[in-house]
Amino acid sequence: MQDNPPRSFRDDEIDLVELFQSLFKQKFLILAVAALVTLMAAAYAFLATPHYQVQSILRPVDRGSLDELNSTGVYDLTPSEALSRVGAGLSSYESRLAFFRDHQALFSGLIEPGRSLEQVFEEFNRTSFTMLQVDPKKAAGQSEFVGLSLTYPRGVEGVEVVNGLVTFVLETERARIDSDLKVLVANRLLNIEQKINAARASYAASKEARIAALLEQDTLTRAQLQDELHALRSELKTRRQSRIAVLDEAIQIAESLGIDNPTTPSSMSESQRQGQVVRTEVNSREIPLYFMGSAALKAEREALNARRSDDFIEPRIAEIEKELTLLKQNRQVEILEKRQNEDLYLKDLAEWRQEAAQLKGIKFDTSALKLVRLDQHALEPLAPVKPKKALIIALGGVGGLMLGIFVALIRNLLRPRQTNKP
Known part of the structure; x- marks a missing residue:
């Protein structure tokens, strides 16, 4: 009686030893792909337009800074309300667009043919500005503040944009307070005049x-x-x-x-x-x-x-x-x-x-009104925030290595395999 021949693996089963041997044989291909991808990542890291980031932080002033305004008896403004109003102005699309129109020279690097100023600003505003505020979940341990962060490409005067926008919003709020104060005084005087006229009419009738x-x-x-x-x-x-x-x-x-x-x-x-x-x-x-x-x-x-x-x-x-x-x-x-x-x-x-x-004796100069305390000015950044060259190159190397291995595996699967005959 003749012995049965030993059973062998099926053709579609993968021999790990053989797989590693195949990958080792294709090591130069893997290294070549990894080097190519790493080179491409390095090219992107060094050739991509660098983006920088600056920010400005505002905090509430002390109550004494607003005492002269509040002592008029017409206008009442707390430091928290003043900070909130300035923060609302910084986040306002209308305020940013007005500043953009008045200072187009600061955004010269963004101007492109065939695009209107509004379209250019719309994209820049959506992707570049970030408001910084106290985290409501952690507000108990943090002091109140409002900040503006700007991420901008080369060609944009980011520092001047942030500092200029803060100054622009402060001047706008001061002008608004001055206008509100004048309106309130005028309304109070009109109300007093109406009371006097009503009292005169009542007296005449009586x-x-x-x-x-x-x-x-x-x-x-x-x-x-x-x-x-x-x-x-x-x-x-x-x-x-x-x-x-x-x-x-x-x-x-x-x-x-x-x-x-x-x-x-x-x-x-x-x-x-x-x-x-x-x-x-x-x-x-x-x-x-x-x-x-x-x-x-x-x-x-x-x-x-x-x-x-x-x-x-x-x-x-x-x-x-x-x-x-x-x-x-x-x-x-x-x-x-x-x-x-x-x-x-x-x-x-x-x-x-x-x-x-x-009321007629109120002569308040809002131009010297201090609404917020500027805790941090926007300063020239020392290095761009993106692209992060080391991270990109490292990711390119890892990605290239993985891609090389994947290519080697594909080649190994597509290569005809030898089968043992009895």
């Missing part, structure tokens, strides 16, 4: 209402006094007529009794004691009027009939006439109408004028 009320009260009082006067005179006339009627009756009684002169009941009784006896019973304390005698009663009646006015009998009538005379001219109304400087009677006018004088 004065007219007061005069009308006083005159109306005088008219009412005058009418009431005249009514009272008319009622008193009517009463006095009625009383006079009633007295005349009483006198007529008493005269008739006196004549019927033969009493011509004033007498008393007792006297009359004694004179008639020898003749006819007249008994008179007096129940009231007053002596009947007819005892005055017909002569006296007739004299009084004639006097009453001859009277033209009863005013002197009632003292109140004199008082009413006095009051009516006083009501002919209301001195309070006369004084109100003769007022010349009515502003003196306006409430809070002195306070408003004092505030207006203070």
